[in-house]
Amino acid sequence: MSAAKIFLKQSGEVTRDLRQRELVHAAMGKYGAARTQAESRFQDWEAARVAAADIKDDAIHHLDRYLGEFANKLEARGTKVHWAGSGADAREIILKIARARKARSIIKSKAMTCEEIHLNTALEEAGFRVIESDLGEFIVQLRREPAFHIVFPAMHLTRRDIGELFARELGCAPAENPEELTMIARRVLRKEYMAADIGITGANFAIAETGMVSITENEGNARLTAALPPVMITVLGIEKILPRLEDLALFLPLLAGAGTGQALTCYNSLYGGPRQPGESDGPEEFHVVLLDNHRTSLLADIEQREALRCIRCGACLNACPVFRNIGGPAYGTTYSGPIGSVITPHLRGLQDWKHLSSASSLCGACTATCPVHIDLHHHLLRNRRNAVTQNPGFLERQAFRLFAFVVNRPALYSLATKVARALQPLHRRIQGTLIDPARPWTQSRELQPIAPQTFKEWWRQRT
Amino acid sequence: MNPRETILSRIREALASPRAGATKSPPAQPIGSQAAAGFKGPTLATALSWRATGADGFKDRLELFQKNAIELRADFHLINSLDELKTRVKRLKASEGWNRVASHGGELTQAACAALDVPLLWTDRGYAAADLEACDAAITECDALIAQTGSVLVTSRTAGGRALSVLPPHHVVIARREQLLPDLTAAFELLKTKFAPDYPGFISLITGPSRTGDIERILVLGAHGPKKLTILCV
Numbered sequence: 278m279s280a281a282k283i284f285l286k287q288s289g290e291v292t293r294d295l296r297q298r299e300l301v302h303a304a305m306g307k308y309g310a311a312r313t314q315a316e317s318r319f320q321d322w323e324a325a326r327v328a329a330a331d332i333k334d335d336a337i338h339h340l341d342r343y344l345g346e347f348a349n350k351l352e353a354r355g356t357k358v359h360w361a362g363s364g365a366d367a368r369e370i371i372l373k374i375a376r377a378r379k380a381r382s383i384i385k386s387k388a389m390t391c392e393e394i395h396l397n398t399a400l401e402e403a404g405f406r407v408i409e410s411d412l413g414e415f416i417v418q419l420r421r422e423p424a425f426h427i428v429f430p431a432m433h434l435t436r437r438d439i440g441e442l443f444a445r446e447l448g449c450a451p452a453e454n455p456e457e458l459t460m461i462a463r464r465v466l467r468k469e470y471m472a473a474d475i476g477i478t479g480a481n482f483a484i485a486e487t488g489m490v491s492i493t494e495n496e497g498n499a500r501l502t503a504a505l506p507p508v509m510i511t512v513l514g515i516e517k518i519l520p521r522l523e524d525l526a527l528f529l530p531l532l533a534g535a536g537t538g539q540a541l542t543c544y545n546s547l548y549g550g551p552r553q554p555g556e557s558d559g560p561e562e563f564h565v566v567l568l569d570n571h572r573t574s575l576l577a578d579i580e581q582r583e584a585l586r587c588i589r590c591g592a593c594l595n596a597c598p599v600f601r602n603i604g605g606p607a608y609g610t611t612y613s614g615p616i617g618s619v620i621t622p623h624l625r626g627l628q629d630w631k632h633l634s635s636a637s638s639l640c641g642a643c644t645a646t647c648p649v650h651i652d653l654h655h656h657l658l659r660n661r662r663n664a665v666t667q668n669p670g671f672l673e674r675q676a677f678r679l680f681a682f683v684v685n686r687p688a689l690y691s692l693a694t695k696v697a698r699a700l701q702p703l704h705r706r707i708q709g710t711l712i713d714p715a716r717p718w719t720q721s722r723e724l725q726p727i728a729p730q731t732f733k734e735w736w737r738q739r740t
Numbered sequence: 741m742n743p744r745e746t747i748l749s750r751i752r753e754a755l756a757s758p759r760a761g762a763t764k765s766p767p768a769q770p771i772g773s774q775a776a777a778g779f780k781g782p783t784l785a786t787a788l789s790w791r792a793t794g795a796d797g798f799k800d801r802l803e804l805f806q807k808n809a810i811e812l813r814a815d816f817h818l819i820n821s822l823d824e825l826k827t828r829v830k831r832l833k834a835s836e837g838w839n840r841v842a843s844h845g846g847e848l849t850q851a852a853c854a855a856l857d858v859p860l861l862w863t864d865r866g867y868a869a870a871d872l873e874a875c876d877a878a879i880t881e882c883d884a885l886i887a888q889t890g891s892v893l894v895t896s897r898t899a900g901g902r903a904l905s906v907l908p909p910h911h912v913v914i915a916r917r918e919q920l921l922p923d924l925t926a927a928f929e930l931l932k933t934k935f936a937p938d939y940p941g942f943i944s945l946i947t948g949p950s951r952t953g954d955i956e957r958i959l960v961l962g963a964h965g966p967k968k969l970t971i972l973c974v
Contacts, residue, residue: 296778300956303956303957304956304957308957315905318790318791319791320789321790322776325790338755340755341748341751341752344747344751345748352943354838355894358744359743359744360742360743360744360747361743362746362750364745366743373822410964410965411954412952412955412963413825413952413954416954422820428959429953429954430954432955432957434955434956435956436956436958439955453959455955455960456960458955459952459954459960459962459963460757460962462963463962463963463964466964467873467964471869471870471873487936489939489943493953495950495951495953495963496950496952496963496964496965497906497950497963497964497965497966498963498964499965500902500903500906500944500964501903501906501907501965502966503902504901504902504906504907504942505869505903505907515751518787520783522928522931522932523925523928525854525924525928526923526925526927527790529924529945530791530889530924537953540791540808540889540947541889541891541895541945541947542947543946543947543948543949543950543951543965544906544944544946544947544950544965545947546942546944546945547942547944547946548941548942549817549939549940549941549942550941551941552941553940553941555897555899556866556896556897556902556940556941557844557863557864557865557866557896557900557901557904558896558902558903558904558941559865559896559902559941559942560864560900564910567747569747569750573747573750573751573753573754574754576754576755577753577754577757577758577759578758578759579759582754582758597746611811631914634873648805663798698906
């Protein structure tokens with residue numbers, strides 16, 4: 278089945294799941310309130326967005342220089358920097374490190390880039406044990422399913438679902454209280470940090486000036502993942518660059534505000550190397566894997582390269598009426614929601630993923646909420662245009678030709694409306710059934726009745 | 741070409757000879773296009789002063805920090821003498837029944853720990869992770885407190901390493917009054933003047949005790965890191 282067909286099928290199923298919809302809408306409501314408050318903490322939210330977009334543009338337009346600086350500074354403090362052109366390259370680099378260390382157990386904190394390159398599957402197939410340490414990711418890993426949302430992976434589950442899951446998978450006493458459930462995960466994962474041979478993290482920012490990766494989190498799981506195992510690997514996209522250390526004074530609160538509605542997330546940590554001389558702990562080895570994986574082809578598209586500003590806050594997902602009703606997994610992509618619909622065609626092929634750009638009402642809520650001013654809904658339009666220019670659909674073209682032929686001939690048009698008006702009562706009988714040619718629309722909606730009189734007819738009567 | 745050069749040359753090529761979508765329509769003007777022309781406008785300054793900073797003086801900063809600490813569910817106490825510090829720490833130990841405490845070498849930490857009559861783990865010269873995990877509390881110093889956000893700035897060099905301030909269930913920070921900074925910008929400036937170019941391997945802004953909202957977006961403290969954060973300002 279094509280990606281588009283799977284998308285239609287799955288989104289149809291999720292939309293009919295009213296229980297899930299209620300849960301997701303309740304969670305989004307809480308986010309919305311916190312987000313409004315977060316914006317009001319800024320003296321000038323709009324100025325912050327524009328400044329952030331400018332800093333990111335500077336980084337993107339001088340990416341070669343900043344990346345070089347970033348890598349040199351990291352290497353000077355004993356970090357091994359790896360350059361991965363593709364997902365396969367990145368997987369190979371990480372597998373090689375794991376084999377060289379004779380690792381058995383690997384603990385991970387949340388990293389979208391690792392999802393993007395399907396790292397867990399590759400590691401597990403090679404015989405390594407991989408444990409997700411972020412609570413939400415840990416829950417969806419136990420359920421063997423993809424995350425629902427890039428920031429809130431388990432937002433589609435109730436405490437009862439999670440209690441049952443823990444009882445079944447971890448063999449613990451049944452619990453339903455969020456606090457108890459969190460403590461169960463805490464106990465289980467504590468042992469895993471201590472036993473892990475390698476810790477793998479993502480990163481939110483890469484500071485060129487000082488050669489550091491910046492990791493934002495609330496739980497402390499990334500800090501433990503980075504502190505206890507003897508090897509630390511950080512996987513990040515090449516677009517994560519920020520030029521200067523002080524840029525974080527803007528980007529950390531911006532990410533927290535847009536992502537969760539917090540003023541600042543609980544831990545914002547910078548890692549500049551493995552354990553340094555005179556330091557008491559930290560990994561013996563620190564590897565940074567810089568991932569291209571088609572980001573340079575997005576960079577080459579002058580119209581859409583601003584999508585590389587994205588800081589993966591998830592705000593456009595929360596704002597999107599489509600995402601709110603179909604959820605992340607239905608997209609079938611690593612990055613869901615508006616930003617996923619914009620960039621996936623660049624990362625995985627326009628013709629296979631163009632349908633996501635059409636699954637939008639172009640309401641623009643994503644563009645309005647984006648903290649780095651990405652013109653998301655216009656990029657959806659550009660994807661549509663590019664898809665049609667590249668591969669014009671034969672039927673669609675014929676349909677529009679026919680439409681043009683009719684509307685350019687008033688007599689024919691008038692006849693067509695008369696016929697349609699006469700036939701509409703007949704259509705009512707089959708509306709929404711399998712033989713209805715308009716079924717994709719009518720299976721869940723009513724067709725508007727054609728007006729009993731056209732304007733011209735009405736005017737003629739009056740004069 | 742090595743992988744580094746391959747990717748860097750791909751980037752240079754993409755920047756030098758861009759294409760505009762699949763058509764010949766004129767490219768859209770990126771919104772933040774000032775950047776390419778070396779952006780140094782006033783918006784950045786406005787954007788950076790994103791929240792009240794208490795920059796006016798110690799009293800303002802203190803008030804702001806306290807307000808933020810309450811919001812974050814961290815405990816904050818202003819301490820007037822080393823003796824009072826010792827009493828405070830002893831009281832914490834008694835009320836929580838600490839059996840083992842971890843800390844690192846430092847004037848304030850040593851003074852506080854001397855008052856505790858429990859086995860101590862010093863992380864300075866390395867330690868076994870299991871021993872640290874068995875501790876009931878960690879007492880550390882810090883690099884700064886930040887009024888704007890209620891954050892504590894720590895580094896591997898000044899707060900006993902990477903794990904000390906995150907592994908035990910209660911993190912007690914001892915700061916000096918002059919370490920209370922107005923905002924994040926000041927904190928990053930401090931890092932530069934204090935360390936550049938020889939930065940510590942690890943730097944962290946700690947803003948409240950560890951937390952999660954992953955289950956029905958309900959706030960739970962102590963997800964993986966400390967359940968409690970106590971800040972004592974001497």
